[in-house]
Amino acid sequence: MIDIRKEVEKRLSVLCGLELSGVNHATDMLTLSFGPLRQVTNFKGVAKSVGAWALHVQCAWRLEEAGHAMATEADLRGPDEKAHASARCLQGILLARGFSAVEAVTAHEAGGLDLLLSHGFLLTVVPDGVAGEEDWRFFVPGSNAEHFVIRGGKIDPGGI
Template sequence: MTNTKELIDTRLSVLAGLDVSAINHAADMLTVQFGPLRETVTRKGTMKRVGLWALHVQCHWQIEQPGVVVATQDDLYGPDEKASLATERLEESLVRSRVTTVESVAGSESGALCISMSAGLHLVITPDGVPDNEDWRFFAPGVDANHFVIEGGVVDPPSLT
């Protein structure tokens, strides 16, 4: 039997002590880069700056501080201009205007994840629990290795090979 909480905690423990280095979006998917940025070549042959680790979130998420919700997945829904403004605002407040460092990560059996960061910030991810729908994935960009994927609130089996 898979211990989802333990797998999440173990796989994402590498984030502790790393800075949030970039925040962006692809349609309504939140993308977060952690660790120093480096250049890599995409499948299309273009250069892209990526962190040591990346988190792609396609389910419910919110960034919060004590008593305040800073952003949610709703900020990325709608026209691309709206999503671009939202990620620009997050990039400015979490990356460019201050250093935001990961303090800890905590998973749950439901595939949920909370990344606690400096300044009392938390990225809280709550899977939709819809079978065959990817909730979130964690991986090292540009590295030929399996991605750790939560799909339908559970660990996608190929993540374990």
């Protein structure tokens, strides 16, 4: 049996020391880029900048600074204008003081995690645990490499 905590920490440990290089959203999904940005062409032929690693979060999450909530998944829900404004606010919070680097990754039992970032930020991801629903995924953008996916609070053996 796979130890979810150990597997999450093993997979995401590559982030330690890397800078958070991008903060965006796709509808209500939080999308984070880590490491140096590079250009890739998406399936529509459009060039875009991506980091060495990406974390896409579709479950509950909370960004804290010194124990105070700065943002949650609710900030990306609602009309597009609200989501865009919230994403710009997150960019300002996380990137305005210079890039935040990942200092530590700690996994939780049901596939959740804490990313401790420099400048006193903590991102906590809490899977919803709904069977069949994707909670979050971690991958190398622009690559055909397998994605590491948490679905329903468990590791999805199928990846992508």
